[in-house]
Amino acid sequence: MKKTAVMMLAAFALSATVPAFAQMSKEEKDQCLLASKNCATEVNTIQQKIKKLNAEIKKGKKVYSADELKKLQDKLKEANDLLDKMFTNP
């Protein structure tokens, strides 16, 4: 019994650590190859990063601690600064 429990625990631990590559079902077309969409390794554009940060900050203290919110706000400022400097830095 104990052995089974430990093995299940180990299997769970292993499964949790494997990155979720399977975000696209087999029936779907491979949008990542086709149109660079839904890639598991997708990176954010600066605009997506700003949008995501704004969305997370909106969740407020229900989800994040005050320190975490400040960190998100700092990251948002950093992203906005970079976007601004891309075009206005001489």
Place this chain on the structure above:
Amino acid sequence: MKKKLIVLSAAAALSAAAAVPAFAMENEFHGMYKLKYFLTNSENGGAGQLVPVKSTTAANYFEQRARLFYSAKANDDLKLVTGFEIDSVFGDKSQGGIDDASNKNTTAFRNSGGGLESDAVNLETKWVYLDFNIPSTPVNVKAGIQPYKDAFKGIFLDADIAGVYASAKYGNAQTAIGYFRPYEAMVVSTGKAVAPRGTDNFDIAVLEGKYNVSKDLTVGGAYFLYSDYRTNAPETFHTFGVNAEAKVGPAVISGFAAYQTGFSKQTTNGLTAGKGTTVNAWAANVAGKVKTGPGTAKVAFLYTSGDQDKTDGVDHSWQSVSQTKYSATAFTPNGASAANSYNESGMMLLNRNAAQGGTTTDQNIIYTTNNNGQGAVIITAGYDATITPKLYANANVGAGLTSENNATVAHVDSATGSNNGSHYLGTEINIETGYKLYDNLTASFQAAYLFLGTYYKNTTSGKDPVDPYTARVALSYAF
């Protein structure tokens, strides 16, 4: 049995640990691309002061700029930030190399590659700096070639510059200290640094402070040391200033006042400085913006002092940082290749506004805030409208004057043979409208017309020069 279980658990724990790296490196790539098509009677893809001329055939050209940024982030407290730039004019230059006959380079380097087949080595370094927080302290350090814009809206220094800048936050207060080295002394004939390095430099040091009095009021101050000892005509002066920003109802009001004092033995703007000129200058600004209707209405005023009497041993003109490279004797500060800006104006032709540029073309009537020793008065008003989430339109109007006139810039009335007494440089009207084709891609149109003032009366062979204009179609991509 127990042993097997322990081994199994250990293996599981190990695999879990291996699958989640403790120090995952975050690689961040961002960048921009801007393509502009110009139709203009006053710009040519270069940089510098725009000098009105008698008449000219309109130029048309395409200009592009790409900026690529890569950050190697070890964790939230440590990253290397890099930035690169590639500028080209369509059809301009390509395939640079050394010409066998003249043994000179054929100049297809920086800002090239727009000629047939491209093939130019034209990648410019923009930023390379380490950005890190010192553990257990509120201090952040940026060390390396970095962007820096002063606390006076960029009118003294707005540039990429090599140095070390440390800032700290303590509750509502922020402080910063920085040291920048724009240039070392150079042996012009060999192009090598004067030995021993670091003894005769152009140095800039900065101290800054900022305090949030309330959530609606921020006050601050800044000090700059400008010290150029590269030649036997040194220049050292100090810039002190205060600034503030306040929210008053729906409006945001901001401004600053700054003063400069020191000395210069350099021949700046024709000043008789050989015996040593005292620097005694100042600048002030106030601006307001308020959200109204579908956008933001804004007004702004900038004053930088100028110098009229070149022989009194006092330079009253506001000193702004500019590129001053390669000389064995003396430099001409405040001249070509500005390293300062005033973006708040919203102007395209009247003054150097880096926000309205975005490509190599960088030509304005008031090119530096020093304005050839004459100083400047810039009064502007505008409205930025967001018509739909995808469509925007901006309009600006602004007038420019010299604070003082001097003879270093040609503004001689051909009829009288003497300089025009008028300070009025001109009035610009401009518009910009843009449409977001995607979140990342904006197509836009810019146009500006500058009605020249009486400062330029009869200055071109007995006639007034033609009013400068520019029209630009642009594509801007950011990712």
